[in-house]
Amino acid sequence: MDFEIIDFHTHPYKNVLQCTCIHQSAIKISIDETLKVMDNSGVSLFCGSVITRELPKTPEEAWEILKGYNKDALILADYYKGRYLPGIHVHPYFAKESISEIEKYQNHGVKIIGELVPWRYCHNNLYCTGGMDEILDFASSKKMVLSIHPTAPDDMDKLCENHPNLIIVGAHPGEGEQFERHVLRAKKYKNYYVDLSGSGIHRYGATKRLIDEIGVDKVIFGSDYAIANLQMYVDGVLNDHLLTAEEKRLIFADNAKRILDI
Template identity: 40%
Template sequence: MILKDYEIIDFHTHPFGFGGENICSHRDNLGMTPEHIEQDMRDAGISKICGSVIMRDNQTPDSLDVIRRSNDAMYKIWDMLGDFYVPGLMIHPKYVEESKEMIDEFYARGGRLIGELVPYTHGWSDYSCEGFSKLLDYATEKNMIVSIHSMGEDEMDRMSERHPDTKIVFAHPGEYNEAMRHIKRLKSRPNHYLDLSGYGIFRMGLTRRLVDEIGEDRIIFGSDYPTCNPYMYVGGVLFDPSLTDKEKEKIFAGNVKKLFAAAGKEI
């Protein structure tokens, strides 16, 4: 097999600072610090990362303070990593007006990505709830991208049907049944995308099926670092003989660059 160099942008990461937001289960075994982030990713061939910071509080997971602290950490990491990092904002449907204010501040600073949102870490679960629908409407007005952790198939269906014009990226293909629901959901929604992070692409033939069914222009590379190993996801696309060079170029970087350009940001 002859390998070529590809530009690789990891759309789905959760960078961390020194405030306890490193969600890698084996971080103690690796001695991970924020200084490891860029080197880890560049060693995997990744030239840029995107994503939110996950600050968890098991006592009050749905508090506004947890969301604010997640975003405060994001801004600090953005300052630290510079152009290597395309930041994602945390919001919460329980706090619609406060979330809109956070969106406005983030947008004014040049941010165009909301999420990845991970509801179960912040005490909510329903993507079809009224509060989140209002926030999706606002994101659509601002022409922003919204990245979500896939959960609740019926709720995601209702959200997708209600917000066809919102630029939504669904994370994690999942197992067979989840992947087929993604395919059914996304086929008729040209503004909705799927990122390859997390569970799923270790299943032989799944990436090929996603490209065939959803389209080569709406599959985006992601790893879910530091929860997941970025080397494995790079290899899962790079060494897949069923994918053409053109498809790999689009998955690795072309599609996400085009998506951000449509949101008014060059990355």
Template identity: 30%
Template sequence: MRIKMEESMMVIDCHAHWFSRDFSMAEGSWMPFISEQVNGQFYKSVGLEMTDEAVADALLVQEGSDFVRQIADGGLDKLVLLPLDYYDFFGVPNCDTIEMNRRHAELAKAYPGQIYSFFGIDPRRPDAAKHFYTAVTEWGMKGLKLYPPSGFLPDDAACHDLYKMAIELDVPVLSHGMEQMMSTKDECHPDNFLPVVQKFPDLKLVYAHAGGVNWFDQAVDMLKNYENFYVDLSGWQIMPDAFITGRMDTIIEKVGSLDKVMFGSDNPVFNPAIPTKQWVDRVKAYPYSDAEKDAFLGGVAAKLYKI
């Protein structure tokens, strides 16, 4: 009897975060961030009523065992964490950037084969490329996470050494890739990545969130025109299935396949509203071939991230 491929599909969440009161922003900035962006922008849009304190408990109380449980409960095989360096945009955190990344690397080492981590740093930090090299070669981190809304453009000179290092190490760079409330300067518009992919054609660049609602069409154009340009659909679970499959159909129509498109959640942000398992099960029910869903759910990420 033939076993359906969907029963053995590897599911990799290629875009998740470890939120902690010690990481990324001053401890006193977490509650305003949660109230204005997470609760206000996301949860209320799907009719979920949670107090800011309840959201904080869901997002900020995380340990290694919580991620293992998230993998099991979410129907995942592997999880990739992306450390966030906001360059003190939200104040100075208790834990500096390098220490935050070291703790991510230690967490990944504690759960081999299940948890992996990128290295997240703002390119304006001193010796950013040197720290990136150490993170990959000594700590086992799988790529570089950039967050331009904190105040830089993807083609700023400060980024170039990081891109060169990523090419040398043969690891991908993942950048935030949609509008962000913390900035009105559109740092992550696809047009700002054009000089990057043109100057660094060997750079494997992941444009997270695939441009969101407003920049999707331009992201698809880049997906079509640049061989090493990828996208993930993290955060899309908040949208209706018809919207998501419509966008995936557009990618297939214009690009030819889903071979550079990856599954992600952006959790823990969305998990209280739409549990990861629900997101995974929805994708498995989408009207695509087993091969297409296998690639999207984990095959592309496994190859690109070497996990």
């Protein structure tokens, strides 16, 4: 059976430095190669932020880099002609500037903030800070969708509570406490969704259990390309005999369309 597939969690790149693949000698790195990978895996639309593997040392340095990635994400969106929905970065130390970035990019049709990766970009690995609250109140009023790398479970819970009208998609189901807290959070907060990228779905029954616990409407397909092997995630859902065709249809595309209003 054929399914429309939207990859909600990717990191497209313009150059080698921005390519998150950690086995670069084994792959071909080019802007066009990303399209080939998406085509090969049957992905019609991909979303997410440009990031890199470099580690800035100060918030100031991080914000300069992140603003550059925002520009690159828009350049890539133009290049990919409707195949890529860019996600932009914000930074809690620069709340006013971040709000201006949201306004500017929303005028270009951008609907997603993130994936944000606080541990990498000097956010103190927290979402619940004064600066971020101000930014996300604004994002919520503008109906942006927030895609996030998880911080500590309590910080994630408080984030959902602080912004009840903001759609928040937490990445990486993981396992153990991380998985259980994703489940509890998605049950408790109507605005919280989980994307399947990263660790988690390699465990037998994990996707089915997420569906059973939080409802299929809150499970979003994501791979974390190019650090992760996209085809493995597609196959992991497509060939999961525990899932029904209807559940696959929702996870692969319909849920993402609904939250992104596309």
